[in-house]
Amino acid sequence: MSELRLMKGNEAIAEAAIRYGVDGYFGYPITPQSEVMETLMELRPWETTGMVVLQAESEIASINMMYGGAGCGKKVMTSSSSPGISLMQEGLSYLAGAELPCVVVNVVRGGPGLGTIQPAQSDYSQAVNGGGHGDYNLIVLAPSSVQEMADFVELAFELAFKYRNPALILSDGMIGQMMEKVELKAQKDRMSDQELAEKYPWATTGKPSSRERNIITSVELDPYAFERFNHKVQAKYKQMHKEDVRFEQFQCEDAEYLLVAYGSSARICQKSVQLLREKGIKAGLLRPITLFPFPGVELDKLAGQVKGMLAVELSAGQLVRDVRLAVNGKVPVEHFGRMGGVIHSPEEVVEALEKNFLKG
Amino acid sequence: MSELRLMKGNEAIAEAAIRYGVDGYFGYPITPQSEVMETLMELRPWETTGMVVLQAESEIASINMMYGGAGCGKKVMTSSSSPGISLMQEGLSYLAGAELPCVVVNVVRGGPGLGTIQPAQSDYSQAVNGGGHGDYNLIVLAPSSVQEMADFVELAFELAFKYRNPALILSDGMIGQMMEKVELKAQKDRMSDQELAEKYPWATTGKPSSRERNIITSVELDPYAFERFNHKVQAKYKQMHKEDVRFEQFQCEDAEYLLVAYGSSARICQKSVQLLREKGIKAGLLRPITLFPFPGVELDKLAGQVKGMLAVELSAGQLVRDVRLAVNGKVPVEHFGRMGGVIHSPEEVVEALEKNFLKG
Amino acid sequence: MNEEIIIAGFGGQGVLSMGKILAYSGVMQGMEVSWMPSYGPEMRGGTANVTVILSDNRISSPILRKYDTAIILNQQSMDKFEQTVKPGGLLVYDGNGITRHPERDDINIYRVDAAEEASKMQSAKTFNMIVLGGYLKINPVVTMENVMNGLKKSLPERHHHLLPLNEAAIKRGTEIVKEIATV
Amino acid sequence: MNEEIIIAGFGGQGVLSMGKILAYSGVMQGMEVSWMPSYGPEMRGGTANVTVILSDNRISSPILRKYDTAIILNQQSMDKFEQTVKPGGLLVYDGNGITRHPERDDINIYRVDAAEEASKMQSAKTFNMIVLGGYLKINPVVTMENVMNGLKKSLPERHHHLLPLNEAAIKRGTEIVKEIATV
Amino acid sequence: MALEVKDIIKPENLVYAKTKLLTERMMHYCPGCTHGVVNKLIAEVIDELNIQEDTIGVTPVGCSVLLYNYIEIDWHEAAHGRAPAVGTGIKRLRPDKYVFTYQGDGDLAAIGTAETIHACNRGENILMVFINNGIYGMTGGQMAPTTLEGMKASTCPFGRDVEHDGRPLNMTSIVATLPGTCYVTRQAAHTAPAVRKLKKSLRKAFENQKNKKGTSFIEVVGTCSSGWKMNPVQSNKWMEANMFPIYPLGDIKDV
Amino acid sequence: MALEVKDIIKPENLVYAKTKLLTERMMHYCPGCTHGVVNKLIAEVIDELNIQEDTIGVTPVGCSVLLYNYIEIDWHEAAHGRAPAVGTGIKRLRPDKYVFTYQGDGDLAAIGTAETIHACNRGENILMVFINNGIYGMTGGQMAPTTLEGMKASTCPFGRDVEHDGRPLNMTSIVATLPGTCYVTRQAAHTAPAVRKLKKSLRKAFENQKNKKGTSFIEVVGTCSSGWKMNPVQSNKWMEANMFPIYPLGDIKDV
Amino acid sequence: MAKVRGAIVVDTVTCKGCSLCVESCPTDVIRLAAEVNAKGYNYAYMENPEACIGCANCAMVCPDSCITVYKVKVAEAV
Amino acid sequence: MAKVRGAIVVDTVTCKGCSLCVESCPTDVIRLAAEVNAKGYNYAYMENPEACIGCANCAMVCPDSCITVYKVKVAEAV
Ligand SMILES: Cc1ncc(C[n+]2csc(CCOP(=O)(O)OP(=O)(O)O)c2C)c(N)n1
Ligand SMILES: Cc1ncc(C[n+]2csc(CCOP(=O)(O)OP(=O)(O)O)c2C)c(N)n1
Ligand code: SF4
Ligand code: SF4
Ligand code: SF4
Numbered sequence A, B: 001m002s003e004l005r006l007m008k009g010n011e012a013i014a015e016a017a018i019r020y021g022v023d024g025y026f027g028y029p030i031t032p033q034s035e036v037m038e039t040l041m042e043l044r045p046w047e048t049t050g051m052v053v054l055q056a057e058s059e060i061a062s063i064n065m066m067y068g069g070a071g072c073g074k075k076v077m078t079s080s081s082s083p084g085i086s087l088m089q090e091g092l093s094y095l096a097g098a099e100l101p102c103v104v105v106n107v108v109r110g111g112p113g114l115g116t117i118q119p120a121q122s123d124y125s126q127a128v129n130g131g132g133h134g135d136y137n138l139i140v141l142a143p144s145s146v147q148e149m150a151d152f153v154e155l156a157f158e159l160a161f162k163y164r165n166p167a168l169i170l171s172d173g174m175i176g177q178m179m180e181k182v183e184l185k186a187q188k189d190r191m192s193d194q195e196l197a198e199k200y201p202w203a204t205t206g207k208p209s210s211r212e213r214n215i216i217t218s219v220e221l222d223p224y225a226f227e228r229f230n231h232k233v234q235a236k237y238k239q240m241h242k243e244d245v246r247f248e249q250f251q252c253e254d255a256e257y258l259l260v261a262y263g264s265s266a267r268i269c270q271k272s273v274q275l276l277r278e279k280g281i282k283a284g285l286l287r288p289i290t291l292f293p294f295p296g297v298e299l300d301k302l303a304g305q306v307k308g309m310l311a312v313e314l315s316a317g318q319l320v321r322d323v324r325l326a327v328n329g330k331v332p333v334e335h336f337g338r339m340g341g342v343i344h345s346p347e348e349v350v351e352a353l354e355k356n357f358l359k360g
Numbered sequence C, D: 001m002n003e004e005i006i007i008a009g010f011g012g013q014g015v016l017s018m019g020k021i022l023a024y025s026g027v028m029q030g031m032e033v034s035w036m037p038s039y040g041p042e043m044r045g046g047t048a049n050v051t052v053i054l055s056d057n058r059i060s061s062p063i064l065r066k067y068d069t070a071i072i073l074n075q076q077s078m079d080k081f082e083q084t085v086k087p088g089g090l091l092v093y094d095g096n097g098i099t100r101h102p103e104r105d106d107i108n109i110y111r112v113d114a115a116e117e118a119s120k121m122q123s124a125k126t127f128n129m130i131v132l133g134g135y136l137k138i139n140p141v142v143t144m145e146n147v148m149n150g151l152k153k154s155l156p157e158r159h160h161h162l163l164p165l166n167e168a169a170i171k172r173g174t175e176i177v178k179e180i181a182t183v
Numbered sequence E, F: 001m002a003l004e005v006k007d008i009i010k011p012e013n014l015v016y017a018k019t020k021l022l023t024e025r026m027m028h029y030c031p032g033c034t035h036g037v038v039n040k041l042i043a044e045v046i047d048e049l050n051i052q053e054d055t056i057g058v059t060p061v062g063c064s065v066l067l068y069n070y071i072e073i074d075w076h077e078a079a080h081g082r083a084p085a086v087g088t089g090i091k092r093l094r095p096d097k098y099v100f101t102y103q104g105d106g107d108l109a110a111i112g113t114a115e116t117i118h119a120c121n122r123g124e125n126i127l128m129v130f131i132n133n134g135i136y137g138m139t140g141g142q143m144a145p146t147t148l149e150g151m152k153a154s155t156c157p158f159g160r161d162v163e164h165d166g167r168p169l170n171m172t173s174i175v176a177t178l179p180g181t182c183y184v185t186r187q188a189a190h191t192a193p194a195v196r197k198l199k200k201s202l203r204k205a206f207e208n209q210k211n212k213k214g215t216s217f218i219e220v221v222g223t224c225s226s227g228w229k230m231n232p233v234q235s236n237k238w239m240e241a242n243m244f245p246i247y248p249l250g251d252i253k254d255v
Numbered sequence G, H: 001m002a003k004v005r006g007a008i009v010v011d012t013v014t015c016k017g018c019s020l021c022v023e024s025c026p027t028d029v030i031r032l033a034a035e036v037n038a039k040g041y042n043y044a045y046m047e048n049p050e051a052c053i054g055c056a057n058c059a060m061v062c063p064d065s066c067i068t069v070y071k072v073k074v075a076e077a078v
């Protein structure tokens, strides 16, 4: 039975995780996401669904506990914020290298360094293009509301297991800390160990005589074999781009100018589109929901229609690179962003668009 | 007095560091770069130049020891390989956030995960676009010979101190492990503490009554102040792009097709250019030496001249993104790369170019 | 309907929960709502604030720089937020500890001396509900019925016996709020 | 001049240092050189190999798939590298422990039984120098003078008293190398 | 005739004033926080030893992250848990300086465990100050490695369950076993006598550093009234009753 | 008349053979490496306890990284130093399985210090096997935290200088002080009696796990002939003479 | 016989009203004010100034270094 | 009184010639061969087969599990 509640994005993630039947959560406190673990500890799911919740000694321990749980075929997740996610980069590369599904939440704050605890979107490149070493990508989902914080837990796990690849929910301090109403789904059962063994034949369950031993590993010392592995992984990414790109369009049908923004920035841009339309400027918004796989094809289509695109993000310019790569010079792509925890207003976006495309 | 020697790239780095007057090295063993620290320990520079060499308990400890040393205005460096560099991402973000100059060497091996210890170039995106959290960049230099391994130690420090920004030397297992002849420069003196205090007024030296206290930090809780900081950092990056882009051109004058490659891959491509020219195909090679700042302007110029570009790298396609962004659709940019520790032959590059641009 | 409110005061004055009750009341009334607190260690300093938006439409940014209404509960917050009220907007404040009263002449200013009243009622915890009552009197964005529903939803079950006390405090607030200036 | 050589055998046979001496000899002769070892824990398995390139021109890749010359010192390396010699190229091997001798008929094959000779000379350490002598006899890419200079450069000072012994070993290699097949 | 207060308050009668090494900046800590007391004592000791120009401090990530705003010396703000590594980097390159780190229990005993142990094991010639308030103050009161059995925190709202989370970790007794440490002590800062003792320990630690004796390690058992959800006075009482039995005060090692 | 060898070599006379839990894969270790012996013993114990289907192992980064190629059970290969965290993740989610980690001294006592201490402190109900050969074998013989004073390694080619690098770190005695460990022992594997004892310890550790007693921690003092630059026989002698005094064999804790 | 008299000055702007000084005073000199300062804290003040012996206990435990202490020796008033 | 006779079989393909078995044998049964196997190792073999008592010490210490041990009780040849 679903339920309507007012809650923080961070709380919604925790509630949704329990209801979806997540098996384990490992985490370490950091602002602005500590409510995820706090909510779980308050709700004590180990007494109801059997979900394990453990406070690890660090983010590095968290991500490696994830590696243990995920290798067993369990649905495991962690959450952190920017500096903590940086510490997980080796672990994420290992998870990708061992083809393990799992979900990591980054409630982004402003960097670099210890920086600020206010919202930012400056971890886009890390999330999307390569924080850790080696040729791999995470599946990256960008929620823009508390409802999506809840909903994307399920979506992230579904994609992670479909592709045997870690998924990252790229949120930020605004979405994590704000309360909105959210409809929580009904409780699902966790998967039994038996069902798991059938559905995920790669998982370590203890080796029965009926199968070869399962080995969760990312080592391959033979370069040719390792290159084959890499090709296989790249093929997965191709498939993702075919089958699992998600985005939302807002007033794009007749748009002459396109805002491209995700997450919290996209919420604000929606208002900017309204304001622009009130001024008689035909603006639209494309909001990538999957940042990887990126909706490049869609943007390329829109490039044939619009006169210019403005990538709006709470950073110095990271998303804008993917937008430019997608349209490959077909239309001018400009960037607008605030940094350091400052949130742009809808009006600033309007101004930026006008300045870039309509004046001089 | 300079000296001609036959040595490994890793050894050359160590020798050059001592001769340039580096103050401290902190590191943790990992193949294929352990010779850097081993050479230093063998040479015992603490008895000659006074350089400190310490084996840390981990890469995380290394990068944070760097943070300590660099904050004192000292010339400190570390080296590692891919998984170890992933562990340094938080620390690198802090170093960038505290505007500390230092030099990190990544002798790249194939990933993701533990992967292989054979050479690869699959950490390009991590190095150039954002391994750690927040809007920052490293200065990235890509040596393609043992000589450059030695020479870029100095160059990296000069740039790092010019901009008060960490610099990364992006090498790989091939350059690190191979021996070539190398001309080592004469020994320089290390900077005295007094000279240091004058030249680097930001460094912690113990607070004399003559100045305000120096604080090495990356925290700024006020978003507007932190945004100003971020703008300042972005301005440095702009300046780098104006003043410190470095690249090498090889037979580009009349080139109709351009190979773009760095480091070990660029060596191989040089041979490919010869082979292509022997076949009557006017090929050239642009080798970025600074990967950040990237020689995008130069590529854009060449885009007006050539019919196509092929980015050649030991990865699934990372450098190619920067090439595409630079030419912004003016010419087709294709990618060729081997992965997992496999090194492409010059002939394979020739084939790839022909296949992409000359057949069908 | 679109009402953008900042509530600001000392930590411990119940700023955040007041905002939450208001937001929940909005939910009960079928509105879109957002509640966005100041967060992190700057709260150590002893101040807290929360932005609440109640709207008939999807809400874009929950973080704002200008507000329709500011509910201000100490001097620091007065200094910080008085200028952020939109012209023609509303400022409600508690006079306790205020050394510099609001000076704007382009907004509506009301005062509700809830601290005084709470100590009279011998129930410091009802302070924020008195303020809420005062605000709702001036700007009844939600019905009292929905406020009570919202209150119920945002209080844990074990505190439901306090509902009558809170209701009384809200009522009291509607009674003691006084106009200082209107435009 | 461009000579691309693979030297392969057991770890402990001095494969890497033989390559280094050859490369240093090239440096002494003013050539461009590269030396690229197999590295990492696969060496645990007990095999080692090194690619040496001597050239008049700048060297592109130090890692190759085909070689002008293969110097092969055990059966495993024979299995792995025999087919990598370019047609018309050279294969030099030590017969000790070889169970399957080279079979190619499009390359030049020489044998230098250095292990046997070293044990005769009662100096196992000179094994690799004997092999080197054998190779240089067939393909004198560097002069003996430069080899000795290279040897000096690559040995630490404290081992310089071994130079005469090594020189003798190289000489011995030039004497005992025998042709098996030529094209 | 009774002396008037204004007659007592004269410069010549001054017996205690805020040390000049403390800046004018008002500390951001909650009322009654132990950090404030220890920050002040460090400033006093540096002042008294007259080593201001020769001291470099390292702050952690934790409530004391901004400690650098309060004492008039040079500072490094280290990443969470890494202060011992940062301190090592500083000291190795500036062995002529006094170097100290200042860390909370989350910082030093959770994420920074490896750095703590290895700096102490190498015997880095520095002072490490360890504020054990049994909780993650800065992030809002989560369980720390040192949180007591049954003690409530936001990530153990029903009290620390040792079956689930293990028992409180005693880092100080671990580092005392390491040959690199020369002086390991556990102190408090809640009463005047405790403050006097702690100050003595701090002075001794700086002197050890002068004498190149190795790592000095001072744990201060403290309170976090915000995290503990008690007022400062209650917190001190609770600390005496509950923390001291598990973390008994006194010198553990002094060589 | 003397019995012929071929008359003895008959199935009915078999007293010792490679356990069927070991795969056909030839081990990649250098001749005489302790890893080989311990790998085998673990296989034997799992076989004898008949828990193959219920055991999940965790290999480290170190020479034993490929241990998963040798024993016929399910495996996770962990990142360098993180095996205790990986083991925690497995055990918490599969408390019905036997979980053990296997780590070298670089892995467990350097980069993995925090994970080791916290898994033991939480009392994770797992077995941790710790191969202390005093060196980083896999990467070519660098100094480890456990390298002895004066002992040579590629990053201390003139011998470990305790002034510079600190004294050898005794992780086993540290974890023995933690309340989460139930069984802590130090063993060797160089002689038949040592092997027998070690096997007993391993068996006991798995039984502890069955009885949910907490963390069992078994250090095996071993050799690395490649890193030490001695042959295997010399290595064993050197180990007895030099390692055993610093890392004395025997049970340290058994509750 | 000489008696000791002390006095303290509390910086009421920075005082956070934590009461630790109140607790630490051996002679019960200090109280918290009913009024709050600009930060909203009930600051400390000398309620029984005559009792102060200038021992500085209060100042020593004050986390915010708000207390300055003065002390004089006076002839005992017989 | 029964005497014990043993015998071992060494897998000479996988033997790495480490000599640990040689050292561990109480009755000095084992030696390393002069020849090497395909991996280049001087493998172990029974040099004094009569002396073997089947104690399995050699097998126990063998890192590469190359040794299989057999044992019989035989009547003492008086
Ligand atoms: C890598 C990283 N992880 C987590 C955090 C969040 N964080 C900040 S302070 C802190 C712990 C503070 O507790 P403690 O060290 O005990 O200091 P206290 O605030 O109690 O003085 C944490 C987890 C961070 N800033 N960086
Ligand atoms: C993050 C990271 N750092 C460093 C390494 C390199 N590395 C591989 S194994 C190893 C240490 C091996 O030593 P030990 O743990 O003692 O195991 P041994 O080989 O001696 O059995 C190191 C440093 C790595 N793979 N990953
Ligand atoms: S949260 Fe706790 S530790 Fe932090 S300042 Fe407040 S009382 Fe002190
Ligand atoms: S290097 Fe050392 S630890 Fe590694 S396999 Fe060889 S002997 Fe064993
Ligand atoms: S101890 Fe200091 S801050 Fe606390 S009440 Fe007394 S004077 Fe005020």
Ligand code: SF4
Pocket (backbone or CB within 6 Å): G006, G007, G008, G024, G025, G026, G027, G028, G029, G030, G051, G052, G053, G054, G055, G056, G057, G058, G059, G069
């Ligand atoms: S100086 Fe001593 S007696 Fe006077 S107020 Fe302070 S604590 Fe009390």
Ligand code: SF4
Pocket (backbone or CB within 6 Å): F032, H010, H014, H015, H016, H017, H018, H019, H020, H021, H022, H043, H044, H058, H061, H062, H063, H064, H065, H066, H067
């Ligand atoms: S112990 Fe095993 S590997 Fe070593 S020599 Fe004996 S049989 Fe061979």
Ligand code: SF4
Pocket (backbone or CB within 6 Å): H006, H007, H008, H024, H025, H026, H027, H028, H029, H030, H051, H052, H053, H054, H055, H056, H057, H058, H059, H069
């Ligand atoms: S079984 Fe015993 S006696 Fe026989 S060879 Fe082995 S160790 Fe020697």
Ligand SMILES: [Mg+2]
Pocket (backbone or CB within 6 Å): E104, E105, E106, E131, E132, E133, E134, E135, E136, E137, E144
């Ligand atoms: Mg704490």
Ligand SMILES: [Mg+2]
Pocket (backbone or CB within 6 Å): F104, F105, F106, F131, F132, F133, F134, F135, F136, F137, F144
């Ligand atoms: Mg080891």
